[in-house]
Amino acid sequence: MAIQRRSLLAGALALAGFIFAGPPAFGNEVNLGRITQMKNGTAKLFSVASSRVLVFRRSAKKFSGFIATCPSDDTKLTAANVLGGKITCPTDSSVFNATTGARVSGPATSGLEKVSLKITNGFLIATLGATAAPAPTARQLVESSKVPVGGGLKVSSSQGVLMIVQPTRGNFAAYSAICTHAGCEVSRATASAIICTCHDSEFSTSDGSRLAGPASMPLKKYSVVERNGMLFLS
Numbered sequence: 001m002a003i004q005r006r007s008l009l010a011g012a013l014a015l016a017g018f019i020f021a022g023p024p025a026f027g028n029e030v031n032l033g034r035i036t037q038m039k040n041g042t043a044k045l046f047s048v049a050s051s052r053v054l055v056f057r058r059s060a061k062k063f064s065g066f067i068a069t070c071p072s073d074d075t076k077l078t079a080a081n082v083l084g085g086k087i088t089c090p091t092d093s094s095v096f097n098a099t100t101g102a103r104v105s106g107p108a109t110s111g112l113e114k115v116s117l118k119i120t121n122g123f124l125i126a127t128l129g130a131t132a133a134p135a136p137t138a139r140q141l142v143e144s145s146k147v148p149v150g151g152g153l154k155v156s157s158s159q160g161v162l163m164i165v166q167p168t169r170g171n172f173a174a175y176s177a178i179c180t181h182a183g184c185e186v187s188r189a190t191a192s193a194i195i196c197t198c199h200d201s202e203f204s205t206s207d208g209s210r211l212a213g214p215a216s217m218p219l220k221k222y223s224v225v226e227r228n229g230m231l232f233l234s
Helices: 002-021
Strands: 029-034 043-048 051-059 062-067 086-088 095-097 103-105 114-120 123-127 140-143 151-157 160-168 171-176 193-196 201-204 210-212 224-227 230-233
Touching: 051 123, 140 151, 140 160, 171 224, 171 230
Parallel strands: none
Antiparallel strands: 029 123, 043 051, 043 160, 051 062, 062 114, 086 095, 095 103, 114 123, 140 230, 151 160, 160 171, 193 201, 201 210, 224 230
16 A cells, blocks of 8 residues: 555656646757747747757747747848738848748748747657757856956857856855846846847846846856866756
8 A cells, every 4th residue: 555655646746746837848949938928929939958949839839849940141130020920030021931940031942940839738848860869967157267357258058048247256146047028038238237139128137137128038057167167057
């Protein structure tokens, strides 16, 4: 009976973990989160390791995903570049269909690179190419000497693109580089603020809280440690 109770308890704990954390991702599959975080007709940028994925929600159960890079000049795309079912490159004004990624107009000669998406138990799962797959065990970020005092540096990590800040010498912190307002990447950091120039939102370098602008949610904070001149996620 004791063994049976332990088995039942283990099963219950596993089920609870699945419900709260979401389904696991296998191979090059990446869990982008619950589909309820996006409204129909909106776009959101996701950063996974070295990849940036732009997702457009077409309807309740239909999503389109693309590598967030203009094919003509490698300019980075953000959610702010999606409007009226079209994706527009900010530099050369090439326009693409937000549902299919096909070129509509402009100097680009090819469409956007597609990312396969599926819905599993209410979570959006992306399948990335082998070179774009995340490295979940990679904790090393960057040499601490490369992060300016009173400023910040964007780096790719197993948690997506991060803004590493050093408000005062030897005091480091890391925040998600994706603005909580419209999904743009934040642009730069000062000693006191992380700044997104898409719509002028600003966030505190001490805790990621909103300081100004239309964003209503803080940036997610990650703890970092310095060892032998290198910064690591802790």
